[in-house]
Amino acid sequence: MIRFDEASIRLDGFALEGVSFHVPTGRYAVLMGKTGCGKTTILEAACGLRPIERGRVYLMDRDVTRLAPGKRNLGLVPQDAALFATMTVEEHLGFALRVRRRPRREIAHRVGELARWLGIGHLLHRRPQGLSGGERQRVAIGRALAARPDVLFLDEPFSALDEETHAEMTQLLRRVHGETGVTVLHVTHNRREARALAELLIVMRGDKVFEGDRAAACLAELDDEL
Amino acid sequence: MRLPLPGSTVPVNRSDVPFVLALGLVASVYVFLIFGLLFAKVFYVQWPLVGEVFSDDRYRYAVLLSLISCSITTILSVWVAVPTAYLMSRVGFPGKRLLDAVLDIPIVLPPLVIGLALLMLFQTSAGVFVQQYVRFTYAIPGVILAQFMVACAFAIRTMMTAFAEINPRQEQVALTLGCTRAQAFWWVVLPEARRGMIPAATIAWARAMGEFGPVLVFAGTTARRTEVMPTSIFLELQVGNLGMAAAISIVMVTLAMLVLVLMRLAGQGPRIL
Numbered sequence: 329m330i331r332f333d334e335a336s337i338r339l340d341g342f343a344l345e346g347v348s349f350h351v352p353t354g355r356y357a358v359l360m361g362k363t364g365c366g367k368t369t370i371l372e373a374a375c376g377l378r379p380i381e382r383g384r385v386y387l388m389d390r391d392v393t394r395l396a397p398g399k400r401n402l403g404l405v406p407q408d409a410a411l412f413a414t415m416t417v418e419e420h421l422g423f424a425l426r427v428r429r430r431p432r433r434e435i436a437h438r439v440g441e442l443a444r445w446l447g448i449g450h451l452l453h454r455r456p457q458g459l460s461g462g463e464r465q466r467v468a469i470g471r472a473l474a475a476r477p478d479v480l481f482l483d484e485p486f487s488a489l490d491e492e493t494h495a496e497m498t499q500l501l502r503r504v505h506g507e508t509g510v511t512v513l514h515v516t517h518n519r520r521e522a523r524a525l526a527e528l529l530i531v532m533r534g535d536k537v538f539e540g541d542r543a544a545a546c547l548a549e550l551d552d553e554l
Numbered sequence: 555m556r557l558p559l560p561g562s563t564v565p566v567n568r569s570d571v572p573f574v575l576a577l578g579l580v581a582s583v584y585v586f587l588i589f590g591l592l593f594a595k596v597f598y599v600q601w602p603l604v605g606e607v608f609s610d611d612r613y614r615y616a617v618l619l620s621l622i623s624c625s626i627t628t629i630l631s632v633w634v635a636v637p638t639a640y641l642m643s644r645v646g647f648p649g650k651r652l653l654d655a656v657l658d659i660p661i662v663l664p665p666l667v668i669g670l671a672l673l674m675l676f677q678t679s680a681g682v683f684v685q686q687y688v689r690f691t692y693a694i695p696g697v698i699l700a701q702f703m704v705a706c707a708f709a710i711r712t713m714m715t716a717f718a719e720i721n722p723r724q725e726q727v728a729l730t731l732g733c734t735r736a737q738a739f740w741w742v743v744l745p746e747a748r749r750g751m752i753p754a755a756t757i758a759w760a761r762a763m764g765e766f767g768p769v770l771v772f773a774g775t776t777a778r779r780t781e782v783m784p785t786s787i788f789l790e791l792q793v794g795n796l797g798m799a800a801a802i803s804i805v806m807v808t809l810a811m812l813v814l815v816l817m818r819l820a821g822q823g824p825r826i827l
Contacts (some may be wrong), residue, residue, distance in 0.1 A: 398732040412722035414745040427732040434628050475732065
């Protein structure tokens with residue numbers, strides 16, 4: 329479950345005021361809006377990477393408003409994958425468990441499991457340099473899922489991918505969601521991506537956030553504007 | 555490893571040729587001057603005197619002291635530069651702009667003034683207290699401190715550029731994966747910043763090697779005690795021994811080149827070359 333309750337988030341230039349929305353446990357929500365409207369900011373606030381000035385944020389019924397990012401049990405897949413330049417794919421997949429000081433055998437088992445599942449077993453000893461866009465995103469997804477998070481945040485994960493890889497990754501995300509049951513908040517400005525994945529739509533317009541029927545109406549209005 | 559040069563190229567059309575030629579002309583004047591300096595040095599130098607730099611006790615001491623003090627200065631500079639530069643590039647705090655300006659003071663201050671200020675600092679009661687345990691003025695620690703004051707400022711600037719080039723998203727992802735700020739720094743940022751440490755070390759070493767004013771004023775020019783290579787050159791020039799000055803400087807040039815080559819071999823080469 330992801331819930332924003334009248335949350336205010338300050339940005340460098342402006343502020344997002346009174347952001348409220350709710351994603352029930354296990355649902356796949358897509359957050360849409362024009363470029364620069366603050367979608368990423370909401371995601372960062374949910375991850376604890378940006379302070380909440382007023383209001384509250386809950387993850388899985390837990391008030392996380394003032395909690396450190398690492399204690400929120402979430403996974404983040406940023407737009408550019410942001411892989412660790414000096415680590416191998418294997419080290420990426422094991423990172424969250426190493427941080428949690430899990431036994432070596434457990435880490436090796438989980439890395440193998442993720443690699444098979446995401447189809448990156450042949451890349452385990454490679455470093456990010458030289459991986460294709462699709463491969464990078466698979467590694468980033470694996471890294472985010474390694475410690476079995478309650479919530480997965482995706483920030484325009486496919487924006488740099490070609491058509492074919494795009495379709496492939498959409499399939500993959502659907503499978504990930506189906507098999508893990510993780511609650512997802514996926515930020516995008518791509519309609520097709522939203523239509524293919526969203527069980528729940530959240531739309532940002534101006535500095536307001538809309539859900540449900542109003543979100544669909546907003547999206548139609550946005551379509552008209554474009 | 556071949557290094558990419560900064561910037562990316564834009565195609566040149568036939569009509570652009572005069573413009574590019576003009577750029578090349580300006581650049582070549584400077585490059586010719588650089589080569590001119592090096593060639594003049596090589597031709598002017600009396601090679602037997604270069605041998606004397608290594609056989610004479612006094613000069614050999616200066617060479618050794620230069621090498622040892624520069625190496626210690628370099629290590630200290632990188633130690634201080636890494637945390638300082640990280641703080642400056644990743645942490646917001648009140649007074650950051652002021653601190654940023656303060657860090658430039660050793661770069662813009664005339665070197666002689668730095669030496670003089672160091673001398674005054676060690677006349678204060680705190681300075682006198684420290685000197686009861688470690689002697690700085692007119693002693694080897696003074697040579698290192700004088701070199702460090704300037705070299706570290708350059709190392710910090712270089713490290714700040716290195717940290718700025720590292721995507722902060724990586725650290726943010728590390729935080730979401732359970733890391734504390736310290737863990738994200740040690741496990742994610744520092745391994746990547748290693749590439750930046752080599753240019754920072756190179757520039758600190760080069761600055762320390764050439765440091766003259768502060769060393770002269772603060773540590774003095776006592777032969778076999780605080781005499782480093784630039785001091786030797788200065789002293790030889792003062793007594794009109796141009797030949798010996800040239801011989802010592804050719805040794806300095808060779809050492810500097812050697813360090814640059816070694817640093818390049820050590821991995822990512824310095825961007826300053």
